[in-house]
Amino acid sequence: MTRNSDSVLSRRKFLIASGATGLAGLAGCTENNTGDSGGDSGGDSGGDSEGTDSSGDGSNELSGTIDIAGSSTVFPLATAMGERFQSEHSEVNINLQSTGSGGGFANYFCTGQTDFNNASRPIQPDEEEQCASNDVTPVELKVATDALTVVVNNDNEFIGEGLTTEQLQTIFSAESAPTTWADVNSEWPDEEIEIYGPTDASGTYDYFIEAIIGEEGPGHRQDYSATEQDRTIIQGVQGSEYAIGYLGFAYYSESTDSVQAVPIENDAGEFVEPSLDTALSGEYNPLSRPLFTYPARESLAEDHVAEFARYWMENSTSREIVADEVGYVPLGEDEQQEMLDTLNAAIEEAN
Amino acid sequence: MATDTDSGYIDGFGQVSRTTGTIFRYLLLAATMFGIVTLAVLLVYVANDAIRPLTADLGWHLTFFLTLVVPTAVVGGYLARRNVPALKLGGMVVGMLAVSLLFSGGVAIVFVDIIPPLTGLSYVVGLLVPAALVVVLTKYEQQIPFTLRVAATGAAFVLSLVGVPGYFHSIPEIVRQLPVVPADWMILTLVLGGVAAVVVGQYVARIREDTTAGLAAGASALLLTGLAAVVGPALGVDANAAAVVTSVAFVPTVAYAGGAAVTRERERIGLLLAAVVIGGSLVGAAAVDALGFAGPQSWVDWQFLTSAHSGSAENAGLYPAIGGSILLMATVAALSFPLGVGAAVYLEEYAPDNAFTRFIDVNISNLAGVPSVVYGLLGLGVFVTYLGQPTGTVIIGGATLALLILPIVIISSREAIRSVPSDMRQASYGMGATRWQTVKNVVLPEAFPGILTGTILALGRAIGETAPLIMIGAPNVLFTLPTELTSKVSAMPLQVYAWSSLFASEDFYTKAVPAGVVVLLAVLLAMNSIAIVLRNKFESGN
Numbered sequence: 062m063t064r065n066s067d068s069v070l071s072r073r074k075f076l077i078a079s080g081a082t083g084l085a086g087l088a089g090c091t092e093n094n095t096g097d098s099g100g101d102s103g104g105d106s107g108g109d110s111e112g113t114d115s116s117g118d119g120s121n122e123l124s125g126t127i128d129i130a131g132s133s134t135v136f137p138l139a140t141a142m143g144e145r146f147q148s149e150h151s152e153v154n155i156n157l158q159s160t161g162s163g164g165g166f167a168n169y170f171c172t173g174q175t176d177f178n179n180a181s182r183p184i185q186p187d188e189e190e191q192c193a194s195n196d197v198t199p200v201e202l203k204v205a206t207d208a209l210t211v212v213v214n215n216d217n218e219f220i221g222e223g224l225t226t227e228q229l230q231t232i233f234s235a236e237s238a239p240t241t242w243a244d245v246n247s248e249w250p251d252e253e254i255e256i257y258g259p260t261d262a263s264g265t266y267d268y269f270i271e272a273i274i275g276e277e278g279p280g281h282r283q284d285y286s287a288t289e290q291d292r293t294i295i296q297g298v299q300g301s302e303y304a305i306g307y308l309g310f311a312y313y314s315e316s317t318d319s320v321q322a323v324p325i326e327n328d329a330g331e332f333v334e335p336s337l338d339t340a341l342s343g344e345y346n347p348l349s350r351p352l353f354t355y356p357a358r359e360s361l362a363e364d365h366v367a368e369f370a371r372y373w374m375e376n377s378t379s380r381e382i383v384a385d386e387v388g389y390v391p392l393g394e395d396e397q398q399e400m401l402d403t404l405n406a407a408i409e410e411a412n
Numbered sequence: 413m414a415t416d417t418d419s420g421y422i423d424g425f426g427q428v429s430r431t432t433g434t435i436f437r438y439l440l441l442a443a444t445m446f447g448i449v450t451l452a453v454l455l456v457y458v459a460n461d462a463i464r465p466l467t468a469d470l471g472w473h474l475t476f477f478l479t480l481v482v483p484t485a486v487v488g489g490y491l492a493r494r495n496v497p498a499l500k501l502g503g504m505v506v507g508m509l510a511v512s513l514l515f516s517g518g519v520a521i522v523f524v525d526i527i528p529p530l531t532g533l534s535y536v537v538g539l540l541v542p543a544a545l546v547v548v549l550t551k552y553e554q555q556i557p558f559t560l561r562v563a564a565t566g567a568a569f570v571l572s573l574v575g576v577p578g579y580f581h582s583i584p585e586i587v588r589q590l591p592v593v594p595a596d597w598m599i600l601t602l603v604l605g606g607v608a609a610v611v612v613g614q615y616v617a618r619i620r621e622d623t624t625a626g627l628a629a630g631a632s633a634l635l636l637t638g639l640a641a642v643v644g645p646a647l648g649v650d651a652n653a654a655a656v657v658t659s660v661a662f663v664p665t666v667a668y669a670g671g672a673a674v675t676r677e678r679e680r681i682g683l684l685l686a687a688v689v690i691g692g693s694l695v696g697a698a699a700v701d702a703l704g705f706a707g708p709q710s711w712v713d714w715q716f717l718t719s720a721h722s723g724s725a726e727n728a729g730l731y732p733a734i735g736g737s738i739l740l741m742a743t744v745a746a747l748s749f750p751l752g753v754g755a756a757v758y759l760e761e762y763a764p765d766n767a768f769t770r771f772i773d774v775n776i777s778n779l780a781g782v783p784s785v786v787y788g789l790l791g792l793g794v795f796v797t798y799l800g801q802p803t804g805t806v807i808i809g810g811a812t813l814a815l816l817i818l819p820i821v822i823i824s825s826r827e828a829i830r831s832v833p834s835d836m837r838q839a840s841y842g843m844g845a846t847r848w849q850t851v852k853n854v855v856l857p858e859a860f861p862g863i864l865t866g867t868i869l870a871l872g873r874a875i876g877e878t879a880p881l882i883m884i885g886a887p888n889v890l891f892t893l894p895t896e897l898t899s900k901v902s903a904m905p906l907q908v909y910a911w912s913s914l915f916a917s918e919d920f921y922t923k924a925v926p927a928g929v930v931v932l933l934a935v936l937l938a939m940n941s942i943a944i945v946l947r948n949k950f951e952s953g954n
Contacts, residue, residue: 133914136888143889143891144720146722155889159888
């Protein structure tokens with residue numbers, strides 16, 4: 062305690078010295094408040110996160126939020142596009158959610174929560190009605206072509222050269238609902254069929270009904286393992302020799318070692334295995350299908366949303382993104398031009 | 413053993429045998445170990461996938477073995493045999509540095525990327541001005557009537573933070589519109605360094621029982637933070653980052669270690685352990701760098717922690733999810749802490765014991781066990797469908813998670829309040845204190861560490877929840893940090909879930925998912941370690 066008075070003095074000097082240094086530093090290191098340092102964008106603007114940037118030039122300084130929901134099939138493609146767009150426009154926030162085409166339309170898009178809805182089938186009339194009642198106008202843009210893929214276990218040999226559409230219909234229709242493979246074809250083993258597929262919120266499900274089972278028919282059987290996670294379908298089929306399932310080509314292309322794709326008989330009577338080439342050439346039918354995204358025309362009035370839609374369409378012919386990274390068939394030049402025209406018309410109408 | 417009978421068999425008691433007892437004992441041990449071992453194997457497996465220690469050069473392992481493991485083992489072994497309290501002190505300092513470094517990362521995300529420093533400063537000033545007024549008002553407590561004081565306090569905060577539209581701006585707005593403002597690193601030094609300085613100053617003043625020493629310690633803490641921000645850029649560290657890390661991690665650790673060195677003479681040798689660990693890590697890092705040994709190609713690297721999701725697993729990162737989790741936790745804490753503690757105080761201190769309160773009791777216990785997906789549905793129903801809020805925002809997610817942990821906060825706070833000896837309450841009443849004064853001055857300060865522990869553990873549960881966030885429609889993929897309460901939010905467990913389910917490739921399963929799990933667990937363990945330290949302090953205090 063005796064050395065206290067000494068140390069107080071020296072500390073006081075020290076404090077004064079450091080205070081003076083601090084002041085000098087303060088004077089030297091201030092900066093002019095230009096206002097665009099981002100200072101007031103974060104704190105209290107609160108409510109509307111959709112606002113575009115206030116600066117009028119609008120060329121590079123895009124900002125705002127883009128909410129995307131919908132098909133799990135289109136999800137990886139939308140993510141790939143979003144990732145690239147976001148890296149070029151760091152002020153744009155892109156949120157992506159995989160809800161299934163129908164789930165996205167009903168719960169998010171048509172209620173005005175999202176700007177885009179991805180779909181692996183065209184929008185249905187009742188969904189259009191729901192959107193219209195909330196003043197949401199969907200603009201249909203085709204983004205790629207998918208080969209809906211039927212998969213079976215790697216050990217499955219009895220399936221032979223492939224399945225006919227009639228056999229597929231028998232397996233998946235609610236009417237026949239066979240319990241064993243022998244019920245489909247008497248030469249096949251008398252083992253129970255384990256069926257995996259997407260849920261009825263999925264566009265893949267809807268498309269399968271349209272292409273195989275028929276809209277007017279008995280409908281899709283419901284005693285199967287339904288999931289919106291395509292990985293679960295792959296895992297389920299991988300786990301049982303007598304399982305069958307169907308899903309989008311992109312997920313299958315990620316796991317070609319785990320399961321085998323079934324060649325499907327096309328309208329020319331040939332068994333064709335799903336691939337980007339066969340889907341593009343049209344040989345793989347009837348299960349190759351268009352994929353869509355639906356921007357809301359009201360959202361296209363905002364620059365950042367319109368710019369993202371344009372970006373997506375401009376890159377929809379990119380083999381690198383659409384085919385190599387995600388695993389779908391890119392659009393052709395003509396299709397792309399057509400979609401760009403549709404989009405530009407919609408943007409003009411929105412503004 | 414009263415075995416008077418010849419047969420060794422007693423009616424109704426059964427055979428007396430040592431073997432049965434031994435078997436039973438080891439069965440119990442097996443039951444104890446089963447869960448722990450299973451989980452440990454799983455975690456080691458995941459950590460191996462994420463960190464991949466075997467991809468490092470042998471020289472790398474050897475270098476760190478020599479510079480870090482051997483010295484630590486020698487010092488630690490010596491302390492363990494001679495001076496266990498010193499070992500604990502050393503471990504505490506190392507742990508404190510590790511945990512506070514982790515938290516400084518979180519603080520940096522919040523105060524640099526989410527809230528721009530100038531905005532943060534403007535709100536700090538906006539809060540400090542009325543707070544100063546309140547301090548003045550409290551001084552003249554006796555002269556001013558209670559209602560007037562409350563009204564003045566409320567008005568001061570409202571005027572300062574909101575202003576009067578059309579007449580004068582709020583203080584945060586005025587600060588933001590100043591023509592000349594300090595650079596970002598100065599603001600961080602001032603605000604975060606200031607907080608650290610106050611804490612350190614108080615700590616030093618308390619252990620030295622000397623106000624001047626406290627002031628000096630506080631001033632040097634502030635100076636150290638500023639110095640780090642100035643010197644940082646010269647060493648290739650961003651000035652803002654240097655200021656944050658120094659004020660949140662280094663200053664408190666140094667203060668704690670310094671305080672221990674001065675006051676705990678018998679244990680100060682333990683600081684050697686901390687010095688060996690830190691020095692060994694630094695020397696090892698410098699050595700492998702100089703010798704050119706490659707470290708493990710861990711998936712948990714700087715790139716993973718600071719970038720957003722990507723289509724390829726190698727480039728995918730957790731940054732927006734980490735920021736989202738932090739914001740969610742802040743919202744959850746702000747909502748559940750006052751509500752939970754308030755309810756606990758009422759139920760323990762005020763509520764009469766009647767059928768109604770017993771009914772509430774039973775229901776709170778039941779609510780604590782309700783599955784999280786049900787709370788998610790509740791959040792979706794109440795906030796999104798009924799109140800018409802947009803889906804998946806920070807505030808909705810935070811409110812839903814706050815509801816989820818509210819019963820746990822209430823129950824643990826009640827336990828803490830109940831453990832305050834009733835003698836203390838009686839003594840307070842005996843001195844003429846009112847019930848409010850007793851709660852404020854005796855019960856809450858005494859129960860506070862326990863309440864805090866319970867709340868942190870509950871937050872630990874909330875940070876790992878996925879189901880409620882899926883239910884309220886939080887996005888699966890997000891490329892930027894949420895910056896407002898109304899931005900869409902992702903969270904660490906949700907991102908891991910999205911990777912494991914929506915990105916079906918083997919790549920994501922073996923790279924991004926384990927890395928995400930490791931980061932999530934590290935954050936969870938850091939939070940729990942704080943809770944455990946607090947609890948130990950609390951228990952030893954009594």
